[in-house]
Amino acid sequence: MIQYNCLNPIAACGLDLFTDAYQKTDDINEARAVLVRSAAMHDMELPKSLEVIARAGAGVNNIPLDKCAEKGIVVFNTPGANANGVKELVIAGMLLASRDITGGIDWVKENAADENIAKAAEKAKKAFAGTEIMGKKLGVIGLGAIGVRVANAACALGMEVYGYDPYLSVNAAWNVDKAVKHVITAEDIYRECDFITIHVPLLDTTKKMINKEAIDMMKDNVVFLNFSRDTLVDEEAMAAALEAGKVKKYVVDFPTPATAGKEGCLVIPHLGASTEESEDNCAVMAVKEIIDYIENGNITNSVNYPNCNMGVCSGAARIAILHKNVQNMIARCTSVLGEAGINISDMTNKSRGDYAYSLFDLDASATAEVTEKLAALEGVLRVRVIK
Numbered sequence: 001m002i003q004y005n006c007l008n009p010i011a012a013c014g015l016d017l018f019t020d021a022y023q024k025t026d027d028i029n030e031a032r033a034v035l036v037r038s039a040a041m042h043d044m045e046l047p048k049s050l051e052v053i054a055r056a057g058a059g060v061n062n063i064p065l066d067k068c069a070e071k072g073i074v075v076f077n078t079p080g081a082n083a084n085g086v087k088e089l090v091i092a093g094m095l096l097a098s099r100d101i102t103g104g105i106d107w108v109k110e111n112a113a114d115e116n117i118a119k120a121a122e123k124a125k126k127a128f129a130g131t132e133i134m135g136k137k138l139g140v141i142g143l144g145a146i147g148v149r150v151a152n153a154a155c156a157l158g159m160e161v162y163g164y165d166p167y168l169s170v171n172a173a174w175n176v177d178k179a180v181k182h183v184i185t186a187e188d189i190y191r192e193c194d195f196i197t198i199h200v201p202l203l204d205t206t207k208k209m210i211n212k213e214a215i216d217m218m219k220d221n222v223v224f225l226n227f228s229r230d231t232l233v234d235e236e237a238m239a240a241a242l243e244a245g246k247v248k249k250y251v252v253d254f255p256t257p258a259t260a261g262k263e264g265c266l267v268i269p270h271l272g273a274s275t276e277e278s279e280d281n282c283a284v285m286a287v288k289e290i291i292d293y294i295e296n297g298n299i300t301n302s303v304n305y306p307n308c309n310m311g312v313c314s315g316a317a318r319i320a321i322l323h324k325n326v327q328n329m330i331a332r333c334t335s336v337l338g339e340a341g342i343n344i345s346d347m348t349n350k351s352r353g354d355y356a357y358s359l360f361d362l363d364a365s366a367t368a369e370v371t372e373k374l375a376a377l378e379g380v381l382r383v384r385v386i387k
């Protein structure tokens with residue numbers, strides 16, 4: 001039985017893809033695979049049995065990627081699988097920041113017992129009036145799966161959209177609406193836009209990128225939307241800007257003591273990806289990634305190891321070797337196989353940063369003695385017998 005553990009609830013339509021060869025366990029210490037959403041994994045002990053972690057979602061800042069790579073644990077995410085869910089909430093966020101919809105709804109609740117509520121509403125409504133988003137300038141920082149969708153939807157709503165992404169992928173360039181103005185510095189966004197939305201991963205290089213200096217460059221009365229991660233924004237600087245009336249609204253999907261209940265903050269309890277569709281898409285993609293990795297050794301959408309695909313093994317045997325990206329690794333591995341008299345019928349080697357991955361299809365099964373020799377080679381982090 002291949003045991004898997006879920007650190008967060010994962011949609012059933014994904015888990016249903018596991019065959020009878022797989023079994024859910026509540027004990028991570030016996031799991032070969034882990035499925036996770038936002039559970040914090042940095043301080044967790046990772047058992048020796050663990051070979052693969054799939055993040056049913058996009059952000060992987062809750063997972064210790066390097067520690068996993070070092071232990072020969074491949075980490076996957078599910079690119080784009082929840083992007084539409086987030087896009088729709090960002091559009092809602094812009095509307096909520098432009099018109100006092102929640103204030104108006106609260107007023108109706110407070111006055112529910114009033115028999116003359118219809119008449120009273122016509123008098124009260126001027127307190128909740130707002131502005132429209134059509135014709136306003138929206139700046140999108142980060143044109144990945146979510147940013148491109150937000151930019152395109154905003155164009156369709158009649159906004160003038162500016163996009164900034166120094167690492168824009170070819171795929172995003174193909175997909176983004178041609179009406180989006182391509183800007184080459186974030187400053188152009190800060191200086192020009194009425195609404196700014198950020199869709200970048202949380203990395204050491206992006207942490208607190210929205211600081212006092214950035215906010216000072218923004219137009220007065222700007223609306224800032226953050227559906228990516230709380231710590232991308234210096235919350236102290238944002239609070240000061242809200243108090244000074246520089247920022248009109250800060251719409252954020254991550255409650256913290258600094259923003260929850262604060263005047264000018266519209267705080268949502270991390271609901272961006274909490275739709276049936278996004279949860280299903282993420283679960284299905286995550287489970288398929290795990291199955292292909294466990295059963296075939298193929299890697300698709302990893303965030304700490306290179307992608308690698310040799311299809312289904314049609315030969316006698318397949319082994320996977322996770323190793324450091326250093327010279328002479330392949331030669332040392334192939335000489336162990338050669339000395340054991342095992343012919344290699346096919347092989348692939350891929351690298352990513354400090355780590356590399358090799359798949360070998362063999363004409364005969366590797367014995368325990370051979371796999372132990374491979375595992376003992378300096379720089380080898382894990383050896384898996386796939387078939």
Ligand SMILES: NC(=O)C1=CN([C@@H]2O[C@H](COP(=O)(O)OP(=O)(O)OC[C@H]3O[C@@H](n4cnc5c(N)ncnc54)[C@H](O)[C@@H]3O)[C@@H](O)[C@H]2O)C=CC1
Pocket residue numbers: 057058059060079080082083086141142143144145146147164165166167168169172199200201202205206227228229253270271272273274
């Ligand atoms: N609120 C929620 O429930 C959700 C939040 N997220 C957050 O949104 C983030 C983005 O998600 P996706 O669009 O799916 O990821 P993605 O990987 O498709 O896009 C990220 C984009 O940011 C760009 N980028 C990286 N550094 C940048 C920088 N310094 N300046 C400008 N652009 C930069 C990349 O080139 C890439 O195009 C995730 O990392 C996650 O933190 C994602 C899904 C749900």
Ligand SMILES: O=C(O)C(=O)COP(=O)(O)O
Pocket residue numbers: 037038056057058059060082270272273274
């Ligand atoms: O995919 C992401 O990065 C998200 O932030 C979604 O998180 P969740 O799966 O809703 O805990």
